[in-house]
Amino acid sequence: METVVIGVVIVIVFLGLLGALSIRLVQQYQRGIVFRFGRVLTPVREPGLRLIVPVADRMVRVSMQTTVIGVPPQGAITRDNVTLTVDAVVYYRVVDPVKALVNVHDYPSAVLQVAQTALRSVIGKADLDTLLGDRERINAELKAVIDAPTEKPWGLLIERVEVKDVALPEGMKRSMSRQAEAERERRARVIAADGEYQASRRLADASRAMAGTPGAYQLRLLQTVVDVAAEKNSTLVMPFPVELLRFFDKFTRDTEPPAAERPQAGRPEPAAPVAGDGHRGPLT
CATH class of the missing domain: 2.30.30 (SH3 type barrels.)
Incomplete structure (x- = not known):
């Protein structure tokens, strides 16, 4: 049992x-x-x-999941001879598991090595402005370069490649900062000049409009006085009204005698006749 x-x-x-x-x-x-x-x-x-x-x-x-690997910072020289350091991140996944096991040994490490080589190659063909301003183009070129040797022979699909950071030398950073500051100053001057030009045109239009109405100048003067008084200044200087001067000038012209009645300089006035025998003499 x-x-x-x-x-x-x-x-x-x-x-x-x-x-x-x-x-x-x-x-x-x-x-x-x-x-x-x-x-x-x-x-x-x-x-x-x-x-x-x-x-x-x-x-x-x-x-078969999407795998993310980080590409360590790589030193590279751009097409315009700027030395910089660039790092990136690669997203890939296996589409043919048989090829991934049989055709390549340790495919994650192989993808990393290809990504490092491609990063230096693509950066060397681009200039600094393209690298900083057209990041999408750089990412697309990196994806195409890495995907070519890995998809068909290794059974891997590179889904996405992103440049994470671009480290510039300190001297280049200072130069770019000065360039950006000069560009901003130029734009500010252009905007200020354009504003002055537009303001001068508006003032010229306003001056032509007020020229036909003399009272408009006086109204503008009163408005300016109100604006200045609102600032609570201790002293207010009032200009003499131009219209009052014109009034006095017109009044003076109206009250002056005609030219025929004005005494002429250098000619004595005639003596008044004396009644009697016709003899003139001093009055006693």
Whole structure:
């Protein structure tokens, strides 16, 4: 009886060990590649519980998720001979797990090496203004350069490449700062000059409009006085009204005698006649 129990226990343990060696679990984001005596078996194992032949088969699980790797800072020289340091980030995923395992050893490391080489190559073909101002173009070129040697032979798809940071030398930073400051000053002067030009045109139009109405100058003067008085100044200087001067000038012209009645200089006035014998003499 004891022998039978021991035999049953041994069988159960053997079956459990055989099941443990035969059953493999493939996650939803994975694909299983089975090697039988070193050769790849098709098809690729889909997610779920999968059976393999113990000892003869070996399963390798490959993740199909998007993987992100950071490219360390790389020193490069741009086309316009500016030395800088650039780092980037690469997003890729496996599209053919068989090629990723068979055709390349340690594909994450291989992608990193290709990304470093491509980063230095693309930066060397671009100038500094393009690198700083047209980042989308640089990213597209990096993606194309990295994707070419990795998609078909390695079964990898480069989804996205982004340049993270561009470190410029301190001297270049100071030069760019001075250039930006000069550009802002130029724009400020142009805007100020344009404003002065427009203001002068408006003042000229206003002057022509008020020329036909002399009272408009006096109204403008009164408005200016009100504006100045609102500032709470201790002293207010009032200009003499021009209209009052014109009034006095007109009044003076109206009250002057005609030219025929004015005495002429250098000619004595005639003496008044004396009644009597016709002789003139002093009055006593």
